[in-house]
Amino acid sequence: MGAMLGNLVMMLVDRICLARYSSDTLVASGPAIHTAMAIVSFFTAFVGFSRSCVAQAFGKSGRGESAYQAAVGILVGTAFAVLLLLLAPLIEQIPFLSNRPPASTHLESQFLYWSAYFGSVMTLNMALSSYFSGIGQTRVTLIVGLIGQVVVIFMTIGLVFGKFGLPELGMRGSAIGTLIGTLAMLICYVFYMPTEVWGNLSRLVFKRSGRLWNELLPRIGKGFAVGSSAGITNLGSAAFVWIVAGLGAIALAANNVNLTVNYIGGVPLIGLAVGCGVLCGNALGEGDYSQILKIVLVTMTIELMYIVVIAFFQIVTPLLLLNPFGLHDKAPAIQAVSIATSRILWIYALAFGISMTGSAVLESFGLTKFLFITRVVLMWVLSIPVTYAIVLAHAGDASFLPMCWVIGSLFEGAIGAMYFWRIWMAVRNRQNSIVLAHAES
Numbered sequence: 001m002g003a004m005l006g007n008l009v010m011m012l013v014d015r016i017c018l019a020r021y022s023s024d025t026l027v028a029s030g031p032a033i034h035t036a037m038a039i040v041s042f043f044t045a046f047v048g049f050s051r052s053c054v055a056q057a058f059g060k061s062g063r064g065e066s067a068y069q070a071a072v073g074i075l076v077g078t079a080f081a082v083l084l085l086l087l088a089p090l091i092e093q094i095p096f097l098s099n100r101p102p103a104s105t106h107l108e109s110q111f112l113y114w115s116a117y118f119g120s121v122m123t124l125n126m127a128l129s130s131y132f133s134g135i136g137q138t139r140v141t142l143i144v145g146l147i148g149q150v151v152v153i154f155m156t157i158g159l160v161f162g163k164f165g166l167p168e169l170g171m172r173g174s175a176i177g178t179l180i181g182t183l184a185m186l187i188c189y190v191f192y193m194p195t196e197v198w199g200n201l202s203r204l205v206f207k208r209s210g211r212l213w214n215e216l217l218p219r220i221g222k223g224f225a226v227g228s229s230a231g232i233t234n235l236g237s238a239a240f241v242w243i244v245a246g247l248g249a250i251a252l253a254a255n256n257v258n259l260t261v262n263y264i265g266g267v268p269l270i271g272l273a274v275g276c277g278v279l280c281g282n283a284l285g286e287g288d289y290s291q292i293l294k295i296v297l298v299t300m301t302i303e304l305m306y307i308v309v310i311a312f313f314q315i316v317t318p319l320l321l322l323n324p325f326g327l328h329d330k331a332p333a334i335q336a337v338s339i340a341t342s343r344i345l346w347i348y349a350l351a352f353g354i355s356m357t358g359s360a361v362l363e364s365f366g367l368t369k370f371l372f373i374t375r376v377v378l379m380w381v382l383s384i385p386v387t388y389a390i391v392l393a394h395a396g397d398a399s400f401l402p403m404c405w406v407i408g409s410l411f412e413g414a415i416g417a418m419y420f421w422r423i424w425m426a427v428r429n430r431q432n433s434i435v436l437a438h439a440e441s
Contacts, residue, residue, distance in 0.1 A: 254337040
């Protein structure tokens with residue numbers, strides 16, 4: 001959770017910089033960041049499945065087997081990092097497929113091109129950090145994350161505005177600053193990684209065997225389901241942003257401000273969910289199914305405590321959260337809609353916490369296909385079309401924005417409920433879909 005809070009601060013600084021640099025970068029930052037994260041999250045989540053393999057290996061056999069599983073994850077992560085890097089020329093063309101103003105699409109294109117670069121480093125970092133997360137050394141990921149976040153904040157401010165003797169690059173500077181910060185994290189992870197992991201990686205590369213494919217094929221299949229689920233989740237968030245734009249310019253402007261405030265409620269919960277998934281993976285490796293529901297219960301209790309605190313500020317002091325992100329100089333109509341929306345964002349934070357925790361725990365079981373199918377059906381077959389139909393019926397009515405968030409929250413909560421039902425079934429049937437071929441052999 002500490003690492004994700006650091007990520008939140010980094011994200012907030014980035015959004016504040018782009019919001020205050022110019023009105024064009026403020027408008028372009030929303031779709032650019034959502035599109036970039038939809039792409040990058042597919043790769044990072046795909047590779048991040050290694051964390052569940054390491055966690056189970058650590059619970060089952062200790063550090064030796066977990067080092068081997070980490071090496072397999074680094075091999076997969078390197079391949080996908082290179083793939084994302086090669087896709088940069090295609091990714092930068094995405095904004096030009098829309099009919100939005102050229103001033104906005106040009107800035108989005110700049111950001112998306114560099115997002116492939118920092119995304120590839122993030123992918124490799126995810127593979128490296130999975131070892132430390134899987135064996136419970138979260139202090140390493142916290143320290144490395146904080147170092148990277150300090151670098152990102154310094155470089156983003158410097159490169160966006162031309163401070164500290166750095167060139168003024170605007171939108172491009174935000175992405176390059178993120179790239180430099182992620183490279184700093186990469187160096188730290190390489191430094192902290194034990195030689196045992198590098199030794200396993202060397203043997204995998206130079207002493208190829210058929211046994212390796214017994215590890216890679218299931219991991220690639222399950223990783224693809226996890227990555228696809230994360231990707232369509234972010235695409236769904238981007239679709240929501242564009243759909244509610246049908247409520248008019250006032251709603252679009254208000255929603256752009258509220259999106260950042262929503263990060264405050266949701267991002268730290270991801271860290272708690274990941275930690276919950278790791279602990280459940282350790283328990284599954286040990287064959288101790290009785291611990292799963294206890295771990296989930298404790299996690300949800302901590303999440304509820306955090307949501308209560310955030311809800312207080314969202315309801316009682318919304319301007320304290322909204323003004324730093326550009327609301328202070330907006331028209332009264334925009335301020336009114338934004339404040340009304342802020343006061344119901346805690347509902348989404350609650351639903352998001354449930355779904356993210358359920359997702360992380362199901363991933364630790366290896367039940368990734370259920371993750372993907374549930375997300376597709378409830379988000380893309382039901383939630384997105386229903387929201388679109390309702391917005392069409394209230395086109396131009398900015399006051400309906402809070403209700404759109406409530407509707408989205410209900411579907412997100414339903415996804416979480418399905419996840420928890422599947423967790424309960426898996427515990428009851430002592431199910432575990434992650435097969436560690438190397439450990440068994």
